[in-house]
Amino acid sequence: MSTLLKVEKISVTFDGFKAINNLSYSIEKSELKAIIGPNGAGKTTFMDIITGQTKPNEGKVLFGKREVWLESDQKYQTIWEENLLSKNESQIALLGIGRKFQRPTVFELKSVFENLTISLKKNRNPFNVLFQKISNEEYEKIEKILNEINLDIEKNRVAGELSHGQKQWLEIGMLLTQDPKLLLIDEPAAGMTVNERKKTVQILRKLSSDKSVIVVEHDMEFVKDLECEVTVLHEGKILAEGSIESVSSDKNVVEVYLGR
């Protein structure tokens, strides 16, 4: 396996408050990982850093590891294709990092179908966009994604009319039409019914068959159903890492979640 994203010793300070403190993290290709932690643990800030919205005071964020054979030295050398800290939000998105926000953010006035066409992986230059059409393959791709996110029958509805849970799915669908390599999913289960949660778990697990997915949640039950490696964040630092069972029996974690 090869590493897709590597975060090295990042720190962020907001007005003297250390939101992220010397944090290192990495994810492999086609891996599903979860991050949990109480409010204020730095989960959203962590995502802001990866997606370019916040620049850390220290540390590195690297994306897309590649091994290159060096003829001269007769050995493999590791090359990171991209340094995310030198890029802005839209450039990072184009590299294949899709982000779902905590509050579902879809284009409420547009139809489900239109929402998905906006994010299609295509030239994003305004002069090119002026003359873009939807090809048959793209129609099929959108249909396929609509199917994956359980919205095939809602295709022509205005997104604003969807339920809260459906909007969450639509937002995930919007990330999918742009063929991402890494998905950052912030609180997917918030405001969902039990049934919707189950479907969301299925969607996320299926996605991780060919994409890397980081799910941020503070709902332990949901994370348990994902059956993946869990990282517990607390006060901008990693408190524990491992399976949900080992993490939830960790003394420190119990104290943070239940104590105080």
Next chain:
Amino acid sequence: MSNYISNIAHRHMLIFIIAISIFSLFVTFLSEPYGNGLISTSFVKTLGKTVCLCIIALAMDIVWGYCGILSLGHFAFFGLGGYMIGMWLMYERTSIIVIESSVSELLPLTETELSAAIGNQIFGVVGGYEIPAIWMFADNLLIQLFLVVAVPGVLAFIFGWLAFRSRVTGVYLSILTQAMTLALSLYLFQNDSGLRGNNGLSGLQNIPGLEYLGQQIISIWFFWISCIFLLIIFLIFYLLIHSKFGLIITSIRDNETRVRFLGYNVEIYKLFVFVLTAIVSSIAGALYYPQAGIINPAELAPIASIYLAVWVAIGGRGTLYGAMIGAATVSLFSSWFTGGQAPDISFGILNIEWVNWWTVLLGFGFVVITIFSENGLLGLVKKIFVSEK
């Protein structure tokens, strides 16, 4: 343009083509030179000017109604367009007059004498006779027409690039655009700005080389040209908003962050829209001021751009039709009320003279319309129409 456009949209475009054709023919057959003269030449000019205001209202609707940028500076571009065409009109006409009056003299004027005579005619009012450098192309219509597009285009590009790159949005951007407008207007008020200070440019209704036609005919010609431009710009904008580009800019209006995180360079899109609408505003101004006859820096005052936003808000933004309805209605009412034609109302001690009270009425109307219909006059009409069914 693409399969984003529906059949209904095609029908809308056809309806507009038919409507504007009927309207312009109607005015033509009631005009003095080509019809029975029911519509006076001055009213033809008012209509022509109103059509130009509809064009800038369309631009305002694209930038604000569709892209969500509340620019309170588009009238500055309108004024710049007027100045650019006005320079040619004034220079050319003055030079014709100077040459004609020199015919009686024994020797023909030399190049320097001619230039000094023209300079004296134009700039005597601000105490100068030298022709400023910015007038170097004023004798060339094609270059001045190019400048109608280029000058506001470059200004909008520089301003927009700086503002959008720094991610100035919302009310802060509106304030910046007002500042730009004010700065431009104050600069033009200076006597040494090279554009005749507060006198502005005048006599623009006289088209050099076409004086023999008379104002009756020129006014109707300008009316036609304005209508043609309104039609072309409406169709371009209509296709634009019904393309994927339109989908993106309305998405930027509704949720800029989401669009940015989908990999779009939001700033470039905003800049594109800002520059495009600035150029359209300038073209509208270049058509307007030859019909108005005079342009001075007061035309570019910050309040004018605010009025523009009010027209679009009253008509209903984000519909194109609404912007035109708003601009036409408010500006026609405005010229009726402030032109002294509206009968004054007397309540004993309080005498309502519409020349002064018009702004009160406009403000009141604005409040009432916003309360009863968030989508302006067009929304109100739709509401009534739908509820009657």
